[in-house]
Amino acid sequence: MPNYQPDLDQVFHALADPTRRAIVERLTRGPASVSELAAPMAMSLAAVMQHLQVLEDSHLMRSEKRGRVRMCTMAPDVLARAEAWLGERRRFWSTQLDQLGDILGEDE
Amino acid sequence: MPNYQPDLDQVFHALADPTRRAIVERLTRGPASVSELAAPMAMSLAAVMQHLQVLEDSHLMRSEKRGRVRMCTMAPDVLARAEAWLGERRRFWSTQLDQLGDILGEDE
Numbered sequence: 731m732p733n734y735q736p737d738l739d740q741v742f743h744a745l746a747d748p749t750r751r752a753i754v755e756r757l758t759r760g761p762a763s764v765s766e767l768a769a770p771m772a773m774s775l776a777a778v779m780q781h782l783q784v785l786e787d788s789h790l791m792r793s794e795k796r797g798r799v800r801m802c803t804m805a806p807d808v809l810a811r812a813e814a815w816l817g818e819r820r821r822f823w824s825t826q827l828d829q830l831g832d833i834l835g836e837d838e
Numbered sequence: 839m840p841n842y843q844p845d846l847d848q849v850f851h852a853l854a855d856p857t858r859r860a861i862v863e864r865l866t867r868g869p870a871s872v873s874e875l876a877a878p879m880a881m882s883l884a885a886v887m888q889h890l891q892v893l894e895d896s897h898l899m900r901s902e903k904r905g906r907v908r909m910c911t912m913a914p915d916v917l918a919r920a921e922a923w924l925g926e927r928r929r930f931w932s933t934q935l936d937q938l939g940d941i942l943g944e945d946e
Contacts, residue, residue, distance in 0.1 A: 742854035746847050751923075758930035806931045813924035815859075816917055822866035823914045 737789070741812045744788035749773070750781050757791055757804040764793075764800045845897070849920045852896035857881070858889050865899055865912040872901075872908045 744750050753767055768778040782802065785791045790809060793802045852858050861875055876886040890910065893899045898917060901910045 738859065739854050739856060742850045745924075746850035746854055748847060751846065754927055755930075758927045758934065760934050804931050806928055809924055809928050809931070813921055813928060816853075816921035816924065819862055819866045820914055820917050820921060822863075823912050823917070826866065826868050 737808065738812060738815060740788035741790060741808055744784050744790055745812070747781065747784075749778075750785055753778075753781060753785060753802075754790060754804070754809075757802060758806075761801050761803040764802065767802060845916065846920060846923060848896035849898060849916055852892050852898055853920070855889065855892075857886075858893055861886075861889060861893060861910075862898060862912070862917075865910060866914075869909050869911040872910065875910060 745754070749771060752771075756762055756767060764775070764779065764782065767782070768775050771778050782791070782793065786793055788808065789805055791802050792805050793800050795801075853862070857879060860879075864870055864875060872883075872887065872890065875890070876883050879886050890899070890901065894901055896916065897913055899910050900913050901908050903909075
């Protein structure tokens with residue numbers, strides 16, 4: 731029965747951490763350098779870079795070296811895929827509730 | 839900067855596993871007993887019950903004992919909250935892209 735979607739494993743794992751969600755929130759407001767992303771975090775640059783690696787592995791963000799600066803950018807299609815999965819589940823559930831309502835209505 | 843939402847930590851962690859997503863998919867089609875959920879899974883009942891515990895801890899599902907059977911039901915509000923978080927991020931990002939488009943348009 732399990733429908734293996736390794737992408738979703740990685741995306742949801744990446745989003746299960748408050749620091750990584752904060753980075754995603756920051757990047758949805760526009761690209762940022764690694765040092766800009768690290769500045770407000772109460773942790774070492776190495777720790778921030780580990781979180782960035784998890785985000786990049788999940789394809790939620792891309793990074794590229796521009797001279798001596800590594801710039802990070804959101805890759806929103808993966809976010810949309812996770813949102814679509816959740817939306818589909820919620821719609822399925824709403825349909826079930828509607829059908830249950832119809833059945834209960836018929837019984838009255 | 840991190841905006842701590844322990845709920846979202848647990849929800850995204852719960853969804854980061856294909857077996858747990860399969861259980862969520864099954865439950866969005868209606869309530870099911872633990873044995874019904876375990877039947878199609880290639881794993882021990884104990885392993886399935888561990889996954890169910892993670893889902894219940896994240897409040898994605900509820901379970902209750904009815905006689906000798908434990909029935910599981912979706913709790914869709916948490917799913918909706920995770921979907922809302924993703925949707926908000928995606929909308930922010932789209933706004934950024936639109937603004938970038940406007941700026942590039944002005945430059946021409």
